[in-house]
Amino acid sequence: MSLSDFFTPLDLNNIAPKNGYFTSHLGSKISTYTDRFPDLDQEVKIAIFGVLDDRNAINNPGCALAPDYVREKLYQLHEGAYTTRIVDLGNIRQGETVTDTYFAVKTVVAELVKNDIIPVIIGGGQDLTYAQYLGYETLEQKVDLVVVDSHLDLDPEDNSTNFETTSTSFLNRILLHEPNYLFNYSNLGYQTFFASQDSLNVMEKLYFDTHRLGAISGNISISEPVIRNANVISFDISAIRSADAPANANATPNGLYGEEACQICRYAGFNDKLTSIGFYEFNPAYDTNGQTALLLSQMIWYFIDGVYNRKKDFPLNPKSQYLIYKTSLMHDDHELVFVKSKKSDRWWMQVPYPTGGSKNERFHLVPCRYDDYQTAISGEMPDLWWRTYQKLS
Secondary structure, three states: OOHHHHEEOOOHHHOOOOOOOOOOEHHHHOEEOOOOOOOOOOOOOEEEEEEOOOOOOOOOOOHHHHHHHHHHHHOOOEOOOOOOOEEEEEEEOOOOOHHHHHHHHHHHHHHHHHOOOEEEEEOOOOOHHHHHHHOOHHHOOOEEEEEEOOOOOOOOOOOOOOOOOOOOOHHHHHHHOOOOOEEEEEEEEEOHHHOOHHHHHHHHHOOOEEEEHHHHOOOHHHHHHHHHOOOEEEEEHHHEOOOOOOOOOOOOOOOEOHHHHHHHHHHHHHOOOOOEEEEEOOOHHHOOOOHHHHHHHHHHHHHHHHHOOOOOOOOOOOHHHEEEEEEEOOOOOOEEEEEEEOOOOOEEEEEEOOOOOOOOOOEEEEEEOHHHHHHHHOOOOOHHHHHHHHHHO
């Protein structure tokens, strides 16, 4: 089966401006599936595709129409100071069942990631995050997932494996999936009144990371190490406040500012580990003057900009490009080791594997902030180090 079997080609007449694109517009640079399926050669870095399925998008029917509205705005943005190698594969048709759609997304993501091409998914409901995650099943590696969302999308009372996967409960499906290859889950931007204490307790018990909107709003750089640790990112457009992104039936007054959403996407692009990103729940029916479509297109632009400006300083090689800092805790003989990149000034922390935890490596590298190093030199254990060690045990 060819990848093209999953896609419907684009009709550029519905997307392109009447006078066509400037030569500097992304619409003139991106190789699109119209008559002929794009060639996925070794120079292609990013593949955009839409998913026309919103059957499990709770209270937000109509978001399946999102992809072409985003393309209309994205294609009219100018290319950055680099030569893009991007393809647009078109749209994945709605399957006969939602499971059929999941299979298509899973297969496409797996094939692209295997070929070192980053999928940029434009949904559809956020339940498609589950299908995005399933694309990593054949890679036989642990996955770090970051979800940008005002809700945790977890039902702590449902431990069944037979329930329906929806935009508000897809995390249950991921946590209960066998085999389990999720190493870490992080939420960015949840709002406490939308999160039950039971859900937060589950996150704490599993040593997962949750970051309140109030903790990162106005200081978005706090999110950078969290994002740098991700292989997979899922972005729910309802995480952005309704004044900046009204096009969602579940939009709320509070949330990320538009420029903060763009910064998160640029951090995501910079991340050498990141191999797929999905943008979900944008509903054109609620879009005032195309504002949300334009913001989402700018978010994707910033992601692309980040990808083409990657520093390639992970993994840590060659060692001459890094500075090593060692500290000792106040009431413990244990030594903490930090690594700083000379290229990007970014920090990592070495967390040792417990005895017998890994045959090939002695420690696990986790992205951190300079603040974590300062905590360590003051003699205290950084919380990030402890939580990571517990997950390795």
